[in-house]
Amino acid sequence: MVRAPMKDTDCLVVGAGVAGLTTAFELKKRGLDVQVLEARDRVGGRTWSGTLDGAEVDWGGEWIGNGQPRVYKLIKELGLRTFATYDHGDKVLEVRGKTSTYKGTIPWMAPWKLIQIQAGIWWIDALARNLSKEEPWAHARAAGWDATTLDAMRRGVMWSADARGVMDAAMRTIFGAESGELSLLHALAYVRSAGSLNNLIATEGGFQHDRIAGGAQAISLAMAASIGHDRVHLARPVARIAHDATGVTVHDATGEAWRARRVVVAVPIALGARIAFEPALPALRTQLMERAYMGAAVKCFARYEKPFWREKGLSGEAASADGLVSVTFDQCGEDGATPCLLAFIGGKSARTWHQRDPAARKQLVLDHLTRYFGPEAQKPIAYGEADWCTQPWSGGGPIAIFPTGTLSTHGSAMREPIGRIHWAGTETARDCMGFIEGAVESGLRAAEEVAAG
Numbered sequence: 001m002v003r004a005p006m007k008d009t010d011c012l013v014v015g016a017g018v019a020g021l022t023t024a025f026e027l028k029k030r031g032l033d034v035q036v037l038e039a040r041d042r043v044g045g046r047t048w049s050g051t052l053d054g055a056e057v058d059w060g061g062e063w064i065g066n067g068q069p070r071v072y073k074l075i076k077e078l079g080l081r082t083f084a085t086y087d088h089g090d091k092v093l094e095v096r097g098k099t100s101t102y103k104g105t106i107p108w109m110a111p112w113k114l115i116q117i118q119a120g121i122w123w124i125d126a127l128a129r130n131l132s133k134e135e136p137w138a139h140a141r142a143a144g145w146d147a148t149t150l151d152a153m154r155r156g157v158m159w160s161a162d163a164r165g166v167m168d169a170a171m172r173t174i175f176g177a178e179s180g181e182l183s184l185l186h187a188l189a190y191v192r193s194a195g196s197l198n199n200l201i202a203t204e205g206g207f208q209h210d211r212i213a214g215g216a217q218a219i220s221l222a223m224a225a226s227i228g229h230d231r232v233h234l235a236r237p238v239a240r241i242a243h244d245a246t247g248v249t250v251h252d253a254t255g256e257a258w259r260a261r262r263v264v265v266a267v268p269i270a271l272g273a274r275i276a277f278e279p280a281l282p283a284l285r286t287q288l289m290e291r292a293y294m295g296a297a298v299k300c301f302a303r304y305e306k307p308f309w310r311e312k313g314l315s316g317e318a319a320s321a322d323g324l325v326s327v328t329f330d331q332c333g334e335d336g337a338t339p340c341l342l343a344f345i346g347g348k349s350a351r352t353w354h355q356r357d358p359a360a361r362k363q364l365v366l367d368h369l370t371r372y373f374g375p376e377a378q379k380p381i382a383y384g385e386a387d388w389c390t391q392p393w394s395g396g397g398p399i400a401i402f403p404t405g406t407l408s409t410h411g412s413a414m415r416e417p418i419g420r421i422h423w424a425g426t427e428t429a430r431d432c433m434g435f436i437e438g439a440v441e442s443g444l445r446a447a448e449e450v451a452a453g
């Protein structure tokens, strides 16, 4: 039953992830009356922090780094702080079941394969540099790049299957997708938005440089507290948005209706298609949301008595070209407390992860960790995992994928407000699209639009 509409407000925000809360936080600072409607029973969206046998773990987004000024500024403003990701010691690479160790960002391989990895990185960076961050779809070659996949195009510079396998591990981690399903235009736009491919993959000096003390969800928790818990409404999935020249009426699934001058929709772009709009949105916007789909990501954590890999001179970072676990990272608490390792599964293996038996899943992960770091990995004191594909209000992760033929034709609808409806969310960001930084950027942009409207 639809109850009487609540009092009018200046702006409603749909989604209490970093993007939606940044919008609300900013609008409140500007003196506007704002209310946030969130489907889950928590804030933070794709950032979600918890504990595993006393160890703080980030089940979702966690790292921030070089070239991400907005999130560092926000963290400071909220009284939070960061600490450096552990990046000492050798890294491990697994190719065709064989492991080797290396230092730095690029693994050790036969020189001709190494040259191909480097050539692949240069090739992607060189193409990406030509794109505009604002409108990558406006480039003269956008349609051609959007008609093909990253995998199809890179074969001209990367003949070695091993070199391609190493790049695939990176792509599974970054996009939660296979190189063969990624539109080349989307991949290039993503790299352009990040500054370089090296930024995406590097720990020291790259996007994995820092972690947030208390976990990345602390950003959203602190913003929600500042906005006011009476203004951030949990367990309110928005089902329908009616809009006209005078304002918007937003209906949540509990039957409540909310009236506002404007609405900012800050849900993952693919999930926007689940909301009914009245009147219907322009076809380009509807199709953009319908064509986007979420990548697939699972984060698995194994908690240990001792950081045995550190004691062996290993950083805890491993990459595998073989497909199941794509990368691992040290996840000990600050100062090495609460020893923990993270195994990240992305792309096709993550898509069907939930169909495997839980005990078999744990054993598979421990077997991978054992190959990289030694037999001690078999005996964790606790194990936990977060499968983002099974979370209905994310639908996957880390980010939305735009299949071939989407960005070049529908990209112009990405940020364009429709009457009194505005769009936020990391997928709509110009800088660091897909990252926490991108979510902040999009929230600030949406707040600017609403304040100016």
Ligand SMILES: Cc1cc2nc3c(=O)[nH]c(=O)nc-3n(C[C@H](O)[C@H](O)[C@H](O)COP(=O)(O)OP(=O)(O)OC[C@H]3O[C@@H](n4cnc5c(N)ncnc54)[C@H](O)[C@@H]3O)c2cc1C
Residues within 6 Å of the ligand: 014, 015, 016, 017, 018, 019, 020, 037, 038, 039, 040, 043, 044, 045, 046, 047, 059, 060, 061, 062, 063, 064, 236, 237, 238, 239, 266, 267, 268, 271, 275, 297, 298, 299, 388, 393, 394, 396, 397, 398, 399, 424, 425, 426, 427, 434, 435, 436, 437, 438, 439
């Ligand atoms: C496994 C994983 C690892 C990642 N690692 C990193 C990392 O290390 N560094 C980094 O920078 N980024 C990382 N990311 C990405 C980062 O977490 C996201 O870019 C960012 O959190 C997105 O914020 P957002 O507000 O745009 O979207 P979201 O966080 O998805 O927020 C959207 C909110 O909308 C809500 N919602 C959805 N539908 C409705 C509806 N109908 N009504 C009301 N509410 C709705 C959702 O519940 C959610 O709370 C990772 C993500 C994942 C999943």
